[in-house]
Amino acid sequence: MPGRLAEHQLPTHRARRKILQSGLVALATIPLTGLAGRLVAAAETAAVIPPPALDSAAAGSDTLQTVVLAGGCFWGVQAVYQHTKGVTKALSGYAGGQKDSAHYEMVGTGRTGHAESVSITYDPRQITFGKILQIYFSVAHNPTELNRQGPDFGTQYRSAIFYADDEQKRIVSAYIAQLQQAHVFASPIVTKLEPLSGFYPAEDYHQDFLVLHPSYPYIVFNDLPKLDSLKQVFPDSYRETPVMASSKPSQ
Numbered sequence: 001m002p003g004r005l006a007e008h009q010l011p012t013h014r015a016r017r018k019i020l021q022s023g024l025v026a027l028a029t030i031p032l033t034g035l036a037g038r039l040v041a042a043a044e045t046a047a048v049i050p051p052p053a054l055d056s057a058a059a060g061s062d063t064l065q066t067v068v069l070a071g072g073c074f075w076g077v078q079a080v081y082q083h084t085k086g087v088t089k090a091l092s093g094y095a096g097g098q099k100d101s102a103h104y105e106m107v108g109t110g111r112t113g114h115a116e117s118v119s120i121t122y123d124p125r126q127i128t129f130g131k132i133l134q135i136y137f138s139v140a141h142n143p144t145e146l147n148r149q150g151p152d153f154g155t156q157y158r159s160a161i162f163y164a165d166d167e168q169k170r171i172v173s174a175y176i177a178q179l180q181q182a183h184v185f186a187s188p189i190v191t192k193l194e195p196l197s198g199f200y201p202a203e204d205y206h207q208d209f210l211v212l213h214p215s216y217p218y219i220v221f222n223d224l225p226k227l228d229s230l231k232q233v234f235p236d237s238y239r240e241t242p243v244m245a246s247s248k249p250s251q
Helices: 074-082 129-140 166-182 217-233
Strands: 065-071 087-095 115-122 159-163 192-195 199-201
Touching: 065 074, 065 129, 074 087, 074 115, 074 129, 074 217, 115 159, 115 199, 129 166, 129 217, 159 166, 166 192
Parallel strands: 159 192
Antiparallel strands: 065 115, 065 159, 087 115, 087 199
């Protein structure tokens, strides 16, 4: 695996992944510019953390629940939950801004208020809200990085949980306090709690990106290690076959 590029070779934080929007007909034609083109080091090792002391009550019905999480580029976060048992759908999108600015190129300016996010729908009879959060803080991203995640910089890559109701807010707040008090991370958690005002699905070419393009350089170096960590740290929660956001078959 290539090492990290020298500092003078790195693009500025304004350089962003550029992808052809015409269906990604051939990956070979995608220009490897900006962040997607970097041969960066692998994602950080997952943190082994305790489960939340406060969790949602066990579900007595088959009503599905949803939570919206932001933790850097949505490709990797989506993939983690696509491989998590109990999750019925993981959809990449945007949250935190207005509907008319929920477009990739606009969000990439860092001026829309949006964060790249993933809407996770899950069956509470199979997985609890607390387990979703434990995987989020442990595997899906690094909650101590402010307005960045790995090679990606900007508020659109912030660590944030968009809570749907007071119960979600209460459980998340208690868990962050628990982790802070236990000093499980070397630096303070910077995850923001924001009320969910709307979630807007991302463009089709972003959906299921890791599943469809596992050899894409950005995926290889930043996101495949997250799946390895999920399998190792949460073996009972890992599912080999991902749940797809679209109807496209996996490769």
